[in-house]
Amino acid sequence: MAKTIRELQVKDFVDAGLSLAEAIQFDGVLREIVSLCVSSTDIWRQIVTRRVLKPSHPHSLHQLVYYSLYHSSSHASDDADPPLYWFPSLKQARRTNLGRLMETYGPKLLGDSYKDPITSFRLFHKFSVEHPQEYWSIVLKELSVSFIKAPRCILDTSDPSKPGGTWLPGAVLNIADCCLQPSTRPYKPDDSLAIVWRDEGFDDTEVNHITLKQLRQQLALVANAIEATFSKGDAIAIDMQMTASAVIIYLAIVLAGCVVVSIADSFAPKEIATRLHISKAKGIFTQDFISRGGRKFPLYSRVVEAGASKVIVLPVIGDDVGVQLREQDISWKAFLSFGRKHPRSPHYSPVYQSIDSVTNILFSSGTTGEPKAIPWTHLSPIRSAADGWACIDIQAGDVYCWPTNLGWVMGPTLLYSCFLTGTTLALYHGSPLGRGFGKFVQDAGVTHLGTVPSIVKAWKNTRCMEGLDWTKIKTFCSTGETSNVDDDLWLSSKSYYKPIIETCGGSELASGYVMGSLLQPQAFATFSTPSMTAGFVILDGNGDPYPEDVPCVGEVALFPHIMGATERLLNADHDEVYFKGMPIYKGKVLRRHGDIVKRTVGGYFVVQGRADDTMNLGGIKVSTVKIVAEFPRTASNKLLRRVLRDQMKRELSLHSRL
DSSP: OOOOGGGOOHHHHHHTTOOHHHHHHHHHHHHHHHHHOOSHHHHHHHHHHTTOSOTTSOHHHHHHHHHHHHTTSGGGSTTSOOOEEEOOOHHHHHHSHHHHHHHHHHHHHHGGGOOOTTTTHHHHHHHHHHOHHHHHHHHGGGTTOOOSBOOSOSEEOOOTTOTTOEESTTOEEOHHHHHHSOEETTEEOTTSEEEEEEETTOTTSOOEEEEHHHHHHHHHHHHHHHHHHSOTTOEEEEESOSOHHHHHHHHHHHHTTOEEEEOOTTOOHHHHHHHHHHHTOSEEEEESEEEETTEEEEOHHHHHHTTOSSEEEEOSSSSSOSSOOOTTOEEHHHHHHHHHHSTTTTOOOOOOEETTSEEEEEEOOOTTSSOOEEEEESSHHHHHHHHIIIIIOOOTTOEEEOOOOTTSTHHHHHHHHHHTTTOEEEEEESOTTSHHHHHHHHHTTOSEEEEOHHHHHHHHHHTTTTTOOOTTOOEEEEOSSOOOHHHHHHHHHTTTSOOEEEEEEEGGGTEEEEEOOTTSOEETTOBOEEOTTOOEEEEOTTSOBOOTTOOEEEEEEEOSOOTTOOSOOSSSOHHHHHTTTOOEETTEEOEEEEEEEEEOTTSOEEEEEEGGGEEEETTEEEEHHHHHHHSOOOGGGHHHHHHHHHHHHHHHHHHHHO
8 A cells, every 4th residue: 555645754765766865855854844734735835835846856756745645635535626736825926917907906896805816816707707898808908909990899799699799899900910019018129039949950059039020020021922922811821830930921911911721730631621622722831841850741742732722832941942843832932032022021011800800710620520610800819818818827028838830729829829918939840749849948948838738748758858947937738638647747846846727628719718727726637717707517417507616527518708709610500519409597598618527626627528429327428538548457458448439439429310
């Protein structure tokens, strides 16, 4: 049986990787903490506060302390809250974006009920859900959002055909132009760093950088070339690695009044062709090759095989493309020459549009059929940036890195989150799985690092990040998959147990609906709150909402008033996908999302899979993934587990047809 924290001895710490001298010292400090604290939570808080566990310590030592502390406590029960590992201090809370806002406006909005950012967080969140107009009128002043024509109001709910309401009606702007202009609030001068990056294979060189003024000049050149090549409103695809050039192209397309079509660089020709066809793209930006993990993979040839009509090709190395182009295609060098010939170069006048004009077409994964084409408007980036500002606490002068791609929602989310808050965007042009990426994080001074759980697992298992200094990181972030507690333990320990802000949402929401918060204690692999102004209920097996704050498991249903969420789909019936058949709650029809969510005793959340991959067992929807995971993982059961999974999928498929 595993030992409790009070039973650990010097030998255990030696076995976990410490020298005898280190183990004796560690044992003395730990025994002092244990003798002064009663609860497991208080012990862990002291361990973290006093930095007893260090990033340089072996992961086995971190595991030993964490699991011996919590394995026999009440946290081990399935009905209990998950163990807490990070706790906000009042001083820290007041320095966050949201804490500062609450200190300024909380007494006015909440009256005597307001105490401080930590004590009053849930109350303030509830206020933001019930009074989104007041919240957004304040937050819009905190972001680099400037209107050519101001909106008539924040939210118009008079049209019954729009259950989500109409946000910022009448507003005119160009959201890419908002990203490029200097400002004092947030503090974003012309000489501030807009992008820092490094190419894979150049891990011992200086980090490259571009200022806001230089970014604006380069964008003018590309936007002029786009105007000379395409027409206003054209859909133009991007199928590239997320490089500095890809970011410039993305913003230039929006600046020119055209529409970005997001395509992931991992897609096969058939998947590329489907997205080009649905979006009616008039052209596509791509690379001759992808450079990743020290290898080159063809990309231009895939785009050609997909039937793209006009391709602008960037070289992955040097100035000249490394492939023979078709007659109708254009090299990047030749394309930029169109911009230099334009009489307005190096300046560009943005195309201003109504806020509901489409700027970007994103796609669902398409794993169960044709991918949904999800249009983003000028409004969607505001939601993305606002949630990063409020929950992740990105601020002017911070450095934000998240290995992703413009083909997925996290790419545009990262881009706008940085440029609308004055945060520096950090990009590594290569594979995020190796030490080169980790060294870039160190050398670029990254303060906020986003991840996908499978990437974290690879880092931990290969031990490729050992010896690197990630202690400048103030928050980690995670999305895309279900997180693993032990992997999160490893990740958080790399910066003295800084918080990991979990996010779950989707392209159609322009952000997350459930997140973590720096104003609440955090637990590994869990969410602590709905995002600001967002609310949801959890439905039982009959489709009825559970009472609020009651521990339960069921399908999540969102409150309909979500700024930035879609009002239409380009290739599907939006009302049928998101609202048809949904229950009415407090006078409003709920919005379908499809996640199965568990709410714990203390109000934390765990996402347990998708509703379209569940079975109803005794009135409780259970994910097939969870059922299979619980089945004994032995060699003799391997075939049986596979049969069980396949049988579940067949039954679910039959059920959906019925």
